[in-house]
Amino acid sequence: MAESTLDARQDARPTAGHVTLERVNTPPAQTWNYLRANDITLTVPVHSRKGDVFFALPRLFEGVECGMGPTVTAWAESQAKDAHYVEVKAGEKRKEPIAAQEDTGVMVRAGAEATIVICTQPDGPVQDTTAALVRVIAERGARVHLLEFVCGGSDQRLDSVGIVADEDARIDVRQFFLGAGTTAAGLAVALDGNRARLDLTCRYLGREQDILDINHVVRQRGRNTHCDVRESGVLDGHAKKSLRATIDLVHGSSGSEGAELENVLILSDDVTNKTMPVILCDEDDVAGNHGASIGSVGPEQIQYLRDRGLSMQEAEGLYVRALFDEALICAPTPQTRAAVLARATDVLGSEVANDLVDGLGLRDAEEV
Amino acid sequence: MSNQLLRVSGLSAGTEDKPILHDVSLAVGAGETHVLMGPNGAGKSTLGHVIMGDPAYQVSSGTIEFDGKDVTEDAADKRSLAGIFLSYQAPVEVPGVPLYSYLRTITQKRPELKMTARKFRARVGEIADQLDMGSSFLTRELNVGFSGGEKKKIEMLQLLLLRPKLAILDETDSGLDVDALSVVSRGIETYRADCDGALLVITHNTRILERLKVDRTHVMVQGHLVAEGPASLIDSIDEHGFEQFEKASAVAGGERA
Numbered sequence: 001m002a003e004s005t006l007d008a009r010q011d012a013r014p015t016a017g018h019v020t021l022e023r024v025n026t027p028p029a030q031t032w033n034y035l036r037a038n039d040i041t042l043t044v045p046v047h048s049r050k051g052d053v054f055f056a057l058p059r060l061f062e063g064v065e066c067g068m069g070p071t072v073t074a075w076a077e078s079q080a081k082d083a084h085y086v087e088v089k090a091g092e093k094r095k096e097p098i099a100a101q102e103d104t105g106v107m108v109r110a111g112a113e114a115t116i117v118i119c120t121q122p123d124g125p126v127q128d129t130t131a132a133l134v135r136v137i138a139e140r141g142a143r144v145h146l147l148e149f150v151c152g153g154s155d156q157r158l159d160s161v162g163i164v165a166d167e168d169a170r171i172d173v174r175q176f177f178l179g180a181g182t183t184a185a186g187l188a189v190a191l192d193g194n195r196a197r198l199d200l201t202c203r204y205l206g207r208e209q210d211i212l213d214i215n216h217v218v219r220q221r222g223r224n225t226h227c228d229v230r231e232s233g234v235l236d237g238h239a240k241k242s243l244r245a246t247i248d249l250v251h252g253s254s255g256s257e258g259a260e261l262e263n264v265l266i267l268s269d270d271v272t273n274k275t276m277p278v279i280l281c282d283e284d285d286v287a288g289n290h291g292a293s294i295g296s297v298g299p300e301q302i303q304y305l306r307d308r309g310l311s312m313q314e315a316e317g318l319y320v321r322a323l324f325d326e327a328l329i330c331a332p333t334p335q336t337r338a339a340v341l342a343r344a345t346d347v348l349g350s351e352v353a354n355d356l357v358d359g360l361g362l363r364d365a366e367e368v
Numbered sequence: 369m370s371n372q373l374l375r376v377s378g379l380s381a382g383t384e385d386k387p388i389l390h391d392v393s394l395a396v397g398a399g400e401t402h403v404l405m406g407p408n409g410a411g412k413s414t415l416g417h418v419i420m421g422d423p424a425y426q427v428s429s430g431t432i433e434f435d436g437k438d439v440t441e442d443a444a445d446k447r448s449l450a451g452i453f454l455s456y457q458a459p460v461e462v463p464g465v466p467l468y469s470y471l472r473t474i475t476q477k478r479p480e481l482k483m484t485a486r487k488f489r490a491r492v493g494e495i496a497d498q499l500d501m502g503s504s505f506l507t508r509e510l511n512v513g514f515s516g517g518e519k520k521k522i523e524m525l526q527l528l529l530l531r532p533k534l535a536i537l538d539e540t541d542s543g544l545d546v547d548a549l550s551v552v553s554r555g556i557e558t559y560r561a562d563c564d565g566a567l568l569v570i571t572h573n574t575r576i577l578e579r580l581k582v583d584r585t586h587v588m589v590q591g592h593l594v595a596e597g598p599a600s601l602i603d604s605i606d607e608h609g610f611e612q613f614e615k616a617s618a619v620a621g622g623e624r625a
């Protein structure tokens with residue numbers, strides 16, 4: 001609810017014109033220049049802020065690296081009405097998810113647990129551009145679940161997220177980039193404290209003329225940190241996807257391990273799929289498998305599905321349906337479920353979309 | 369003999385550069401239980417996959433008939449819908465597809481099994497209980513990160529859900545601990561009792577057969593079916609191994625060369 005009023009308010013403000021954000025969403029090391037996919041340039045609206053008095057986040061958040069980079073941070077800060085600051089007290093297990101808005105900072109104190117949700121609003125008039133800038137500080141031993149649902153509602157969507165994790169903090173992030181149009185999303189996670197841990201899953205769908213530009217940066221600075229990054233998605237039509245995934249094993253991160261793996265299913269010859277996995281390593285004693293690899297849905301998977309009665313097309317369609325099933329399974333609030341469902345209805349039709357909801361027993365739960 | 373459910377006649381098949389099966393003939397009647405044994409590398413799994421219609425293998429001669437129709441040229445999904453089910457020796461991991469989405473999709477595909485989502489959930493829950501599976505597995509990715517035993521249970525879950533006319537169980541018992549083995553055996557019994565389906569059981573282990581009434585036993589060596597007999601043939605293999613048949617196969621191979 002809060003978000004839709006916010007969007008309406010944003011709409012009501014006069015647009016003073018547009019500005020170009022040059023070469024944003026960049027990876028730490030630009031080693032893949034020949035692919036020409038190191039960044040994206042976006043034209044975004046600017047609203048006049050003359051005379052506004054607004055609330056900014058505590059200074060501490062200025063130090064949090066955000067995935068889309070400082071240019072986007074500056075633009076998003078200048079456009080957000082008020083920054084939204086939430087603090088979860090030490091040891092508190094906060095049940096109610098925190099709905100992150102345009103410019104949000106969340107402080108999760110030592111030993112606390114919180115769920116943070118970023119979600120677009122697919123109903124209502126389609127906007128030109130929407131954005132979220134979300135910064136999170138997870139103190140020692142904190143547990144943070146961050147859920148990101150991009151399900152449409154604007155032609156262009158920017159999500160820039162930064163998380164800093166102190167000792168023994170555990171972060172899990174689930175991203176669902178399912179919307180139409182352009183989605184540019186950057187996530188930077190700093191595992192600063194010893195034994196800090198990140199589990200990141202990212203699911204994406206690109207169809208028609210969609211553009212997906214994803215930047216994942218994990219800085220492993222503490223000792224014995226652990227990160228596991230899994231991306232997978234389906235690309236169809238003329239979709240263009242660039243994924244930059246960097247695991248940076250900084251000097252001093254001894255005993256740390258990081259792994260990244262992407263699986264992509266490509267359903268059309270007109271798809272442009274670029275993936276740039278990079279492991280930066282300035283530390284000898286990084287244990288285990290810190291490898292990056294690109295997988296794809298192979299003939300064994302397809303054959304298994306065909307052996308159980310699905311045609312080639314149905315097997316491929318299952319992967320698309322699965323994206324929405326998974327998003328619904330993870331969606332923690334009626335609002336996020338509605339957003340996923342609205343998008344599922346667009347993509348899969350209402351019969352299948354309703355089947356998702358019925359099948360997962362969500363309808364029953366919602367009615368009660 | 370025309371009342372056979374599955375009839376494989378003079379089947380030779382292999383990969384592009386390697387013949388694996390040679391002149392294989394075998395027939396399974398509706399509701400019968402057959403056992404296929406043979407040393408590692410004999411071609412048992414290949415036979416299962418060729419009957420299922422895996423395009424990784426090419427049929428160079430012979431035919432496969434199922435339920436009165438020649439299916440030799442049919443795609444795997446068509447054979448599946450006709451009622452053939454192959455439980456994989458090593459079930460494939462399918463990242464990106466939650467088990468729930470998968471089960472729902474393969475069930476809705478079959479007109480005779482179509483049901484409301486609510487009924488479907490109840491049905492899956494019931495089978496999962498029979499197989500001692502808990503419920504959290506439904507939201508996990510298909511076969512990803514499951515133990516060997518769990519993967520075999522997921523195959524059994526599909527068997528009971530899809531109710532095929534013929535189930536080919538490729539070493540469903542291998543690598544299972546005692547508990548998992550008894551759960552899986554019970555699953556097979558339930559399939560026999562509820563669906564009156566036919567079975568072609570590929571196994572090295574006679575334990576899984578203890579609770580089944582075996583109608584026929586086939587022995588494969590080096591891509592040839594070298595012996596066929598009653599259930600008692602299993603005991604003889606248990607005692608003497610495959611050597612007796614390997615010699616026969618060497619002779620057969622020699623004659624061919």
Ligand SMILES: Nc1ncnc2c1ncn2[C@@H]1O[C@H](COP(=O)(O)OP(=O)(O)O)[C@@H](O)[C@H]1O
Pocket residue numbers: 383386388406407408409410411412413414415424
């Ligand atoms: N897809 C394949 N590509 C190449 N060789 C294969 C393939 N499938 C089976 N084979 C070969 O065919 C022979 C029979 O294998 P298989 O059918 O798995 O035997 P079994 O199940 O009896 O142990 C083996 O030598 C195996 O290596």
Ligand SMILES: [Mg+2]
Pocket residue numbers: 412413414457538539
């Ligand atoms: Mg085998």
